[in-house]
Amino acid sequence: MTSNEIRRTFLEYFRQHGHRVVASAPLVPGDDPTLLFTNAGMNQFKDVFLGREKREYTRATTSQKVMRVSGKHNDLDNVGPSHRHHTFFEMLGNFSFGDYFKAEAIEFAWRMLTEVWQMPAEKLVVSVFKGENGIPRDTEAYDIWRKFVPADRIMELGSEDNFWQMGDTGPCGRCSEIYYVRGGSGADPEIEIWNNVFMEFERSADGTLTPLPAPSIDTGMGLERITAVLQGKESNYDTDLFMPLLTRVGELAGVRYGDNEQTDVSMRVVADHARAMTFLIGDGVIPSNEWRGYVLRKIMRRAMRHGKHLGFTEPFLHEMVTVLAREMGDAYPDLRTNQEMIVKTITAEENRFDAVLKDGLPRLEAEIDKARESGAKVLGGEAAFRLYDTFGVPYDFIEDTAATRGVSVDREA
Numbered sequence: 001m002t003s004n005e006i007r008r009t010f011l012e013y014f015r016q017h018g019h020r021v022v023a024s025a026p027l028v029p030g031d032d033p034t035l036l037f038t039n040a041g042m043n044q045f046k047d048v049f050l051g052r053e054k055r056e057y058t059r060a061t062t063s064q065k066v067m068r069v070s071g072k073h074n075d076l077d078n079v080g081p082s083h084r085h086h087t088f089f090e091m092l093g094n095f096s097f098g099d100y101f102k103a104e105a106i107e108f109a110w111r112m113l114t115e116v117w118q119m120p121a122e123k124l125v126v127s128v129f130k131g132e133n134g135i136p137r138d139t140e141a142y143d144i145w146r147k148f149v150p151a152d153r154i155m156e157l158g159s160e161d162n163f164w165q166m167g168d169t170g171p172c173g174r175c176s177e178i179y180y181v182r183g184g185s186g187a188d189p190e191i192e193i194w195n196n197v198f199m200e201f202e203r204s205a206d207g208t209l210t211p212l213p214a215p216s217i218d219t220g221m222g223l224e225r226i227t228a229v230l231q232g233k234e235s236n237y238d239t240d241l242f243m244p245l246l247t248r249v250g251e252l253a254g255v256r257y258g259d260n261e262q263t264d265v266s267m268r269v270v271a272d273h274a275r276a277m278t279f280l281i282g283d284g285v286i287p288s289n290e291w292r293g294y295v296l297r298k299i300m301r302r303a304m305r306h307g308k309h310l311g312f313t314e315p316f317l318h319e320m321v322t323v324l325a326r327e328m329g330d331a332y333p334d335l336r337t338n339q340e341m342i343v344k345t346i347t348a349e350e351n352r353f354d355a356v357l358k359d360g361l362p363r364l365e366a367e368i369d370k371a372r373e374s375g376a377k378v379l380g381g382e383a384a385f386r387l388y389d390t391f392g393v394p395y396d397f398i399e400d401t402a403a404t405r406g407v408s409v410d411r412e413a
């Protein structure tokens with residue numbers, strides 16, 4: 001099954017079960033100052049959960065564009081080494097607003113996986129909230145799961161895993177995760193694929209939990225992970241969501257994915273960040289020195305740095321947009337409509353940073369090497385200032401580059 005088919009069959013299953021198929025919200029949240037970027041499928045329904053807004057439907061399903069690069073849910077530093085983390089990803093979800101609750105949500109999830117996608121039931125393990133911090137064990141979820149799985153495949157975990165909240169405030173609740181056990185000795189012998197949140201409370205700024213007007217359901221499943229599992233791949237990057245990008249990067253750079261761990265890491269960063277920048281710019285974010293634009297700029301510069309490690313001497317990132325428009329344009333038609341604007345924005349940013357990359361980056365890397373050799377693993381203030389003042393290397397870029405090699409910068413100096 002292709003990733004496009006996986007996305008489609010998910011939405012279709014829930015549509016057949018009375019859910020409205022709702023379009024993904026943009027990555028820039030409408031009017032939520034608590035959020036940098038949309039970080040979960042439930043964001044666009046936040047006020048519906050809280051009872052502040054009514055919609056004409058009580059069941060919804062989405063494939064939501066998501067960024068996890070800040071705050072409570074931040075995966076930025078895992079990208080590259082990890083085979084299952086991303087800055088940008090798509091989250092498949094089904095939602096109930098005071099309609100069905102735990103029994104139906106668990107049954108839907110189970111049937112989606114084992115009947116529609118025919119995953120072997122014995123490969124699935126689930127978890128429920130064990131009871132912690134004054135919130136009781138989720139006995140109800142446990143009893144429902146027992147209808148589908150034996151007791152030894154139900155884990156009981158604490159708040160870290162089985163209590164979900166989108167930020168420090170907002171709707172939240174106990175949750176139940178579904179894991180797929182691959183076995184073997186790959187990077188992730190077992191992998192969390194689906195989170196079913198039983199929304200029951202609103203957390204306010206002082207930490208208190210107030211019951212929601214009606215218990216609700218919020219689920220989220222990363223398309224990249226479920227695609228890896230259904231396509232029998234150990235790594236998300238080996239699926240059809242990433243391979244076309246990795247292949248294109250490889251063609252342009254004259255390297256092959258899978259040949260060398262160091263270039264593989266750089267290729268994964270480029271592929272991941274190319275998706276993030278394409279979708280962010282498509283949703284109206286412009287690289288800048290502030291707020292959302294700054295995060296975009298940081299991601300782009302990181303990708304450019306890894307491009308240098310792959311041997312690129314000319315701008316290349318904008319080439320990825322063509323691949324994404326071709327592969328994902330059916331699901332996100334805006335990608336095709338906005339293609340030219342996205343390419344122009346990326347090319348301009350690449351050109352703007354080119355001189356810094358050419359002159360500054362080798363010098364920065366030499367300073368990082370020196371700092372590592374000295375054993376102190378600190379890049380001195382004077383060297384950092386010279387890189388900035390003479391070669392235009394932005395301070396944050398110095399810090400970010402140094403951090404990836406375990407070196408800190410003496411900001412004080």
Ligand code: SER
Pocket residue numbers: 039040041042093164195196197218219220221
């Ligand atoms: N909101 C939950 C999550 O992001 C489930 O969708 O994991």
